[in-house]
Amino acid sequence: MEKFTVHTGRALPLRRSNVDTDQIIPAEYLKRITRHGYEDALFSAWRKNPDFILNDPRYSEVSVLVAGPDFGTGSSREHAVWALQDYGFKVVLSSRFADIFRGNSGKIGFLTAVVAHDVVEQIWDMIEADPSTEITVDLVDRVVRMGDLEAPFEVDDYVRWRLIEGLDDIGITLQSADLIGEFEAKRPSYMPTTA
Amino acid sequence: MGKTLAEKVWDAHVVRSAEGEPDLLFIDLHLIHEVTSPQAFDGLRDAGRRVRRPDLTLATEDHNVPTFDIDKPIADPISRAQVQALRTNAAEFGVSIYSLGDIEQGIVHVVGPQLGLTQPGMTVVCGDSHTSTHGAFGALAFGIGTSEVEHVLATQTLPLKRFKTMAVEVEGDLPEGVTAKDLILAVIAKIGTGGGQGYVLEYRGKAVRALSMEARMTVCNMSIEAGARAGLIAPDDITFDYLKGRDRAPSGADWDTAVAYWRTLVTDADASFDQIVTIDAASLSPFVTWGTNPGQGVPLSSNVPSPSDYADEGDRVAAASALEYMGLVAGTAMKDITVDTVFIGSCTNGRIEDLRAAAEVFQGRTVAAGVTALVVPGSVRVRLEAEAEGLDKIFTASGAEWRNAGCSMCLAMNADKVAPGQRSASTSNRNFEGRQGPGSRTHLVSPQVAAATAVLGHLASPADLPAPAGV
Ligand code: SF4
Numbered sequence: 001m002e003k004f005t006v007h008t009g010r011a012l013p014l015r016r017s018n019v020d021t022d023q024i025i026p027a028e029y030l031k032r033i034t035r036h037g038y039e040d041a042l043f044s045a046w047r048k049n050p051d052f053i054l055n056d057p058r059y060s061e062v063s064v065l066v067a068g069p070d071f072g073t074g075s076s077r078e079h080a081v082w083a084l085q086d087y088g089f090k091v092v093l094s095s096r097f098a099d100i101f102r103g104n105s106g107k108i109g110f111l112t113a114v115v116a117h118d119v120v121e122q123i124w125d126m127i128e129a130d131p132s133t134e135i136t137v138d139l140v141d142r143v144v145r146m147g148d149l150e151a152p153f154e155v156d157d158y159v160r161w162r163l164i165e166g167l168d169d170i171g172i173t174l175q176s177a178d179l180i181g182e183f184e185a186k187r188p189s190y191m192p193t194t195a
Numbered sequence: 196m197g198k199t200l201a202e203k204v205w206d207a208h209v210v211r212s213a214e215g216e217p218d219l220l221f222i223d224l225h226l227i228h229e230v231t232s233p234q235a236f237d238g239l240r241d242a243g244r245r246v247r248r249p250d251l252t253l254a255t256e257d258h259n260v261p262t263f264d265i266d267k268p269i270a271d272p273i274s275r276a277q278v279q280a281l282r283t284n285a286a287e288f289g290v291s292i293y294s295l296g297d298i299e300q301g302i303v304h305v306v307g308p309q310l311g312l313t314q315p316g317m318t319v320v321c322g323d324s325h326t327s328t329h330g331a332f333g334a335l336a337f338g339i340g341t342s343e344v345e346h347v348l349a350t351q352t353l354p355l356k357r358f359k360t361m362a363v364e365v366e367g368d369l370p371e372g373v374t375a376k377d378l379i380l381a382v383i384a385k386i387g388t389g390g391g392q393g394y395v396l397e398y399r400g401k402a403v404r405a406l407s408m409e410a411r412m413t414v415c416n417m418s419i420e421a422g423a424r425a426g427l428i429a430p431d432d433i434t435f436d437y438l439k440g441r442d443r444a445p446s447g448a449d450w451d452t453a454v455a456y457w458r459t460l461v462t463d464a465d466a467s468f469d470q471i472v473t474i475d476a477a478s479l480s481p482f483v484t485w486g487t488n489p490g491q492g493v494p495l496s497s498n499v500p501s502p503s504d505y506a507d508e509g510d511r512v513a514a515a516s517a518l519e520y521m522g523l524v525a526g527t528a529m530k531d532i533t534v535d536t537v538f539i540g541s542c543t544n545g546r547i548e549d550l551r552a553a554a555e556v557f558q559g560r561t562v563a564a565g566v567t568a569l570v571v572p573g574s575v576r577v578r579l580e581a582e583a584e585g586l587d588k589i590f591t592a593s594g595a596e597w598r599n600a601g602c603s604m605c606l607a608m609n610a611d612k613v614a615p616g617q618r619s620a621s622t623s624n625r626n627f628e629g630r631q632g633p634g635s636r637t638h639l640v641s642p643q644v645a646a647a648t649a650v651l652g653h654l655a656s657p658a659d660l661p662a663p664a665g666v
Pocket residue numbers: 257258302303304323325541542543601602605606623624
């Protein structure tokens with residue numbers, strides 16, 4: 001897993017709330033069995049509309065998605081995070097994320113940063129005024145910076161530590177393999193198995 | 196201070212805890228299916244890891260299996276590849292699998308309970324958000340993403356931050372003709388699609404206690420639609436009666452030991468919830484959705500709302516765009532909305548009791564001209580049980596199609612789709628844009644409302660029907 005400390009890049013103002021995972025990546029793409037190559041799937045239904053913001057050439061090199069509240073609701077599909085990542089996004093800013101989407105993101109090193117909604121509004125306005133303005137997401141200091149704006153964001157401490165260290169989840173858990181073994185030895189024998 | 200049910204189950208599964216870190220939780224049952232697992236197995240292979248507990252892991256094929264011609268190779272090449280990958284992975288890693296054609300095959304959330312694998316006090320996970328279904332047994336059950344699937348495969352544990360707890364108290368009795376589906380749609384409309392975020396919901400109160408296991412599964416199934424991680428109901432005699440004698444349920448002396456433990460799985464009188472929501476069961480009536488998220492629902496007897504009905508700006512915008520997508524005009528009576536398709540099935544309402552309820556409405560009646568009605572059992576066992584009771588004959592006699600088990604038109608990953616611009620009444624759990632096929636328009640309803648709607652061709656409840664022929 002790649003380390004994440006500070007990222008600077010252009011941003012996409014997605015003025016929509018309740019962006020559910022069916023919109024981020026429609027179910028038809030879930031049939032794939034590969035782990036990469038989902039960039040074409042991102043918002044694919046919306047992208048069919050030429051006026052959709054992602055089709056605007058001024059936003060062709062974005063890496064920070066700035067969205068309305070309740071981003072990532074709906075189905076637990078992790079493909080939603082893969083599609084954002086494969087497209088080139090490094091972070092999503094929103095005032096509220098769906099839990100599962102947030103959990104999925106943290107585990108694979110994709111940052112979901114919670115900022116106040118008025119900050120989202122300010123960033124939207126700034127990007128729309130000049131789409132080439134860069135935004136910096138500083139995970140070390142937990143702030144976003146854009147022009148004169150500097151605003152804090154929330155991120156889970158543990159997720160932050162792991163992102164900064166670039167640590168793999170399973171490896172961390174396997175350090176506790178003995179404890180898992182002890183727990184297993186104490187489980188009641190009447191509990192069901194699938195064998 | 197006492198503990199809530201969710202806290203008891205959580206605490207009984209902590210393998211490791213440390214200040215400022217998530218708890219490492221042991222997972223008793225890991226269900227997998229073809230959609231969210233291939234990349235997890237890929238990850239294991241990449242890292243040279245094995246499945247730690249194949250004996251606590253179970254695979255079933257459900258999301259994109261066809262519901263007809265199941266003896267032929269799957270026509271869609273991508274679906275075929277996904278199902279094939281699951282079979283190959285299960286064989287390579289020693290995981291039990293119920294494949295298409297197996298008597299135990301079906302929707303993962305129907306299969307676990309009917310085998311008796313889902314038991315009170317367990318932790319159950321699956322790479323599917325409707326894993327909350329299993330909470331009906333007093334299990335802590337929740338959906339996980341593919342990287343978590345990989346984590347559980349490799350370690351049989353998950354690092355998790357504690358959930359907050361919310362009591363959903365449903366006092367009083369449900370009126371005649373009001374189902375578990377109506378109850379949960381009303382709960383979601385009240386809490387909102389984000390209102391349950393970070394919480395595990397515990398459904399309580401007289402109306403919940405009175406529900407059958409199948410109805411409790413319908414309620415817990417849709418917890419995720421209120422944004423919650425999980426939903427659960429304390430186990431009681433109804434739970435134990437359901438489990439007793441099932442294939443994987445404990446037996447003999449083990450049964451008594453288990454039940455003695457299960458009886459302790461209730462929220463203590465002096466426990467406190469982080470939040471409490473109260474619903475008066477007597478105030479409920481058949482409930483249907485009009486919009487594009489499960490929180491956008493109203494009583495069937497009312498009208499399509501107007502964006503101006505909402506105080507919140509975000510809700511207004513969402514309502515306006517939902518109306519546009521759904522092709523609806525504010526103020527229209529819900530019962531005047533005509534449908535093209537009716538889908539009865541899914542992990543919400545694809546169990547035997549649901550099919551019985553639908554069959555009772557179809558009996559002696561016919562599906563309206565121009566309406567396609569699809570009845571898809573949640574599992575092969577449900578299908579066989581329905582056929583033994585003659586329900587299939589009732590469905591086909593009324594003009595509905597009787598299919599094989601799977602998720603089917605709940606998410607339209609197989610050939611069962613609602614055509615673009617067409618409208619469906621569906622017993623599933625999601626009415627998102629395009630959920631039942633590109634451009635599809637979905638109204639979420641109970642099995643009874645679905646069947647009555649199929650007969651009349653517009654949204655309706657059984658109470659709206661004339662008496663059936665020959666009665
Ligand atoms: S029936 Fe629908 S909601 Fe349930 S598991 Fe299948 S796709 Fe998911």
